[in-house]
Amino acid sequence: MDSEELRNAGLKVTTPRLKILTLLEKSAERHMTADTIYRLLVEGGEVIGLATVYRALAQFEAAGLITRHHFDSGQTVYELERGPHHDHIVCIRCGRVEEFYDKVIEERQREIAASLGFTLSDHALTLYGECNSQDCPGRQG
Amino acid sequence: MDSEELRNAGLKVTTPRLKILTLLEKSAERHMTADTIYRLLVEGGEVIGLATVYRALAQFEAAGLITRHHFDSGQTVYELERGPHHDHIVCIRCGRVEEFYDKVIEERQREIAASLGFTLSDHALTLYGECNSQDCPGRQG
DNA sequence: TATTCAAACGATAATGATTCTCAATATAGA
DNA sequence: TCTATATTGAGAATCATTATCGTTTGAATA
DSSP states (O other): OHHHHHHHTTOOOOHHHHHHHHHHHHOSOOEEOHHHHHHHHHHTTOOOOHHHHHHHHHHHHHTTSEEEEEOTTSOEEEEEOOSSOOEEEEETTTOOEEEEOOHHHHHHHHHHHHHTTEEEEEEEEEEEEEEOOTTOTTOOO | OHHHHHHHTTOOOOHHHHHHHHHHHHOSOOOBOHHHHHHHHHHTTOOOOHHHHHHHHHHHHHTTSEEEEEOTTSOEEEEEOOSSOOEEEEETTTOOEEEEOOHHHHHHHHHHHHHTTEEEEEEEEEEEEEEOOTTOTTOOO
16 A cells, blocks of 8 residues: 555655655556646646645655656656666657666676776666657658 | 857857857866856856857757756756767766766667667766765765 | 644745847848 | 848746745654
8 A cells, every 4th residue: 555655665644645656656657747746636636735746756756766867858757666677768759758677788887887986876878769659740651 | 160160060150159169168077057157158257148058058959069968966967079979977976977988888778779669869878876086075085 | 532743734935947038239141 | 341130148037846834734642
């Protein structure tokens, strides 16, 4: 249950936090901006403040429940942490986001950091390209 | 000369654009925010507007003269395009930025994109870690 | 279950980054 | 040099995010 997740994260269980967490879990779109989350909740009839959404997201991130990404569009999107680490590939036409994990790249990164005198603690890898989804506006045919 | 670069990029040669381009070339720090660029110019006695800096940077980026990065700090930094492609590693304590290029990772990326049905057009890879620079505040010893 | 108090809330003001507006100015070509 | 147009600087406007503040709520305890 979501209450458990919050308690385990050391956060007080409150109605707004549960609403946000539930939305993140149920939503088909896994990468959302704070404003999108806020709007979806309000449109769904919930009473919640935008500031609360930002506050909760910051706390969720600090607790490791969600991850924050800065794709090239410049906007900040949040993603629920589920399953193991992965990176992203974003379609530059339709914005679709796919996830992937590559052992080779992960290992190389650690080696590179070490060779430069860094202790690797995190990384952000995003590929950009054109997808061939049926719905992608830039698709030929 | 800088005028050449602008002309080749299809941009009119103007004083403000030359000032910005020159600063980017001469500055020791290769990754700067728009505001930093603006402030450095003003401190150097130049008369220039912040809006002009933003405009010029956007045009330079469109022309391929510079690249824009979004590191995890959330701020947008600009970097003069010189030499071949490279990725970045950022110290999470002191903010120092190093550059690197890795053939293995570059190749893997293309393979991954293809396997997911994408035609790769770009990517952003940034590693985060703790550096062992003499000046890094988090350094032990 | 009622009490209590710090933590969290919602509304909104404030901030910081970026973009827009517009009158004045500078550029490139005739 | 002259002209038409693009660019500029200053400041207003916008957008995302954070801070403020009086009110409400969660959870520990009586």
